[in-house]
Amino acid sequence: MRYAPCGESEMDKVDVIIVGGGLAGLSCAYELADAGMTVITLERGDFSGSKNVTGGRIYLSPLRHYLPDLWKEAPLERHVTKELITLLGETNSTTFELYSDRSNQEPYPSYTILRAKFDRWLADLVSEKGVFVIPQKNVDDLIWEGGKVIGVKTKEEELGADCVVAADGILSFLSEKAGLRKPFQPQHFALGFKEVIALDPKTIEDRFRMGEKEGAAQLFAGTLTKGIMGGGFLYTNQESLSLGIVVGIHSLNQREPREEIYKFLDEFKQRPEIKNLIRGGEVVEYSAHLVSEGGIHIKPRVYGDGILVTGDAAGLGLNMLVTVRGMEYAMASGVLAGRTIKMAKEKNDFSASSLAHYEKLLNESFIIKEMNNYQNTLSILENERLFSKYPRAVSDLFEKVMKVDENPKEGLYKTIWETVKKDFLNFETFKDWLQFRKI
Amino acid sequence: MMKITEKLAIDAFKNDKETHITLDQKICHACKERFCIYACPANLYSLNEKGEMGVEFAGCLECGTCQIACIYGSVKWKYPQSGFGVQYRFG
Numbered sequence: 001m002r003y004a005p006c007g008e009s010e011m012d013k014v015d016v017i018i019v020g021g022g023l024a025g026l027s028c029a030y031e032l033a034d035a036g037m038t039v040i041t042l043e044r045g046d047f048s049g050s051k052n053v054t055g056g057r058i059y060l061s062p063l064r065h066y067l068p069d070l071w072k073e074a075p076l077e078r079h080v081t082k083e084l085i086t087l088l089g090e091t092n093s094t095t096f097e098l099y100s101d102r103s104n105q106e107p108y109p110s111y112t113i114l115r116a117k118f119d120r121w122l123a124d125l126v127s128e129k130g131v132f133v134i135p136q137k138n139v140d141d142l143i144w145e146g147g148k149v150i151g152v153k154t155k156e157e158e159l160g161a162d163c164v165v166a167a168d169g170i171l172s173f174l175s176e177k178a179g180l181r182k183p184f185q186p187q188h189f190a191l192g193f194k195e196v197i198a199l200d201p202k203t204i205e206d207r208f209r210m211g212e213k214e215g216a217a218q219l220f221a222g223t224l225t226k227g228i229m230g231g232g233f234l235y236t237n238q239e240s241l242s243l244g245i246v247v248g249i250h251s252l253n254q255r256e257p258r259e260e261i262y263k264f265l266d267e268f269k270q271r272p273e274i275k276n277l278i279r280g281g282e283v284v285e286y287s288a289h290l291v292s293e294g295g296i297h298i299k300p301r302v303y304g305d306g307i308l309v310t311g312d313a314a315g316l317g318l319n320m321l322v323t324v325r326g327m328e329y330a331m332a333s334g335v336l337a338g339r340t341i342k343m344a345k346e347k348n349d350f351s352a353s354s355l356a357h358y359e360k361l362l363n364e365s366f367i368i369k370e371m372n373n374y375q376n377t378l379s380i381l382e383n384e385r386l387f388s389k390y391p392r393a394v395s396d397l398f399e400k401v402m403k404v405d406e407n408p409k410e411g412l413y414k415t416i417w418e419t420v421k422k423d424f425l426n427f428e429t430f431k432d433w434l435q436f437r438k439i
Numbered sequence: 440m441m442k443i444t445e446k447l448a449i450d451a452f453k454n455d456k457e458t459h460i461t462l463d464q465k466i467c468h469a470c471k472e473r474f475c476i477y478a479c480p481a482n483l484y485s486l487n488e489k490g491e492m493g494v495e496f497a498g499c500l501e502c503g504t505c506q507i508a509c510i511y512g513s514v515k516w517k518y519p520q521s522g523f524g525v526q527y528r529f530g
Contacts, residue, residue: 050526115530136522171503184507191504193480196529253474262480285529286446288480288502
């Protein structure tokens with residue numbers, strides 16, 4: 001294979017060009033590695049993962065079936081054995097903690113993950129299998145011939161292929177150029193930003209009361225987002241914590257009074273619930289990334305003549321309220337794109353009607369099924385009470401129940417009943433309940 | 440408390456001479472809400488003394504939030520050139 005400079009009459013051609021060396025692109029490359037095709041992956045960062053951010057945690061259970069051999073050596077952080085949900089009031093909080101033996105038995109269902117490490121490893125693995133992964137290579141445009149995508153343009157060269165895989169992430173300029181994507185709307189995106197805070201493993205294990213290699217995933221809802229749709233997250237990595245906030249961009253735009261969002265994380269860190277967990281830790285990175293929250297409503301067309309769209313680029317992300325999904329969808333969709341390309345290669349037909357097989361595979365997979373099951377979450381997430389009133393009310397009630405002061409303590413039933421009557425037995429909450437049943 | 444500039448100083452950046460974010464001053468001039476200022480997690484947007492909106496592209500975390508938050512379409516955002524921009528070491 002050689003590169004042709006722009007303007008040369010014959011451009012060099014490979015079988016498949018994958019644009020974006022993240023989870024979707026590399027999973028597609030992995031699937032295609034032993035298929036006897038020339039596959040090239042173009043990555044804009046210095047190395048795979050260098051432009052990627054997650055909260056984060058990856059669920060392996062849905063992926064083992066798609067990528068059975070990948071996980072043994074994978075540089076994942078800790079397997080999650082503890083699920084914590086914290087409802088934050090103004091000056092109090094209530095935490096629900098789930099520990100389950102099942103999450104502590106192999107094969108472990110989910111792990112915390114740092115993308116710069118994981119993606120880089122996956123890129124090396126894919127390279128060893130014979131796929132070219134070229135870093136520092138932005139793709140500027142697609143090359144077309146009679147309505148069919150036949151290659152890509154970078155600053156220096158043009159390269160042709162039977163099939164181009166757009167795995168270029170949530171902002172996917174390629175699917176935009178291919179006319180497959182709908183215009184961006186703030187309602188469909190959230191901003192996630194976080195700090196990675198280095199702490200030694202023993203301290204992490206002690207603070208979360210966990211054994212070696214065990215991990216915790218903690219979500220926060222309530223006053224930290226000041227009424228903006230969203231919440232906080234904290235994941236324990238092997239030698240660090242990932243602490244951050246996710247907020248819906250539309251909700252952020254609407255909020256009055258206006259306040260710079262970056263400050264929310266600093267204030268969150270001042271809460272005693274967080275302060276004591278991060279004490280003595282050193283911030284080693286500050287990062288931000290968009291999160292796709294539009295679900296099934298914004299899924300673009302995922303195939304065209306000579307092109308497939310995978311992962312975040314295809315809007316395959318979902319806010320499930322108790323967790324945010326995306327990485328599993330990226331990897332599984334990459335594999336399915338790979339399978340589709342292998343089939344297309346056998347028929348030597350990379351037209352849209354042949355590549356439509358990818359959509360069929362996606363529809364049959366857990367990805368689209370989950371996105372359909374959660375298609376109403378977005379409307380529920382627009383309900384501000386979910387992020388302000390309810391978390392606060394629960395913590396306030398709990399505090400009242402536990403409180404002993406100079407006055408004679410009221411009966412428990414009376415205490416609870418009065419709060420329930422005030423905060424929950426009203427038409428508003430009834431309507432919220434009806435809406436909530438849709439999830 | 441760490442300042443936002445101190446946080447950004449921890450990150451690894453390779454900065455291009457050319458910006459990858461351009462603003463349409465006409466649109467910015469008519470904008471009252473200044474969504475970009477409040478949404479940018481790196482606090483890169485600010486008004487200069489002449490009241491013009493400016494963006495300091497060098498500390499960009501490449502999230503693309505500004506482009507989506509600006510519903511008036513002033514923010515033209517593309518990826519930094521090959522080999523430039525933020526380089527996450529943890530992610």
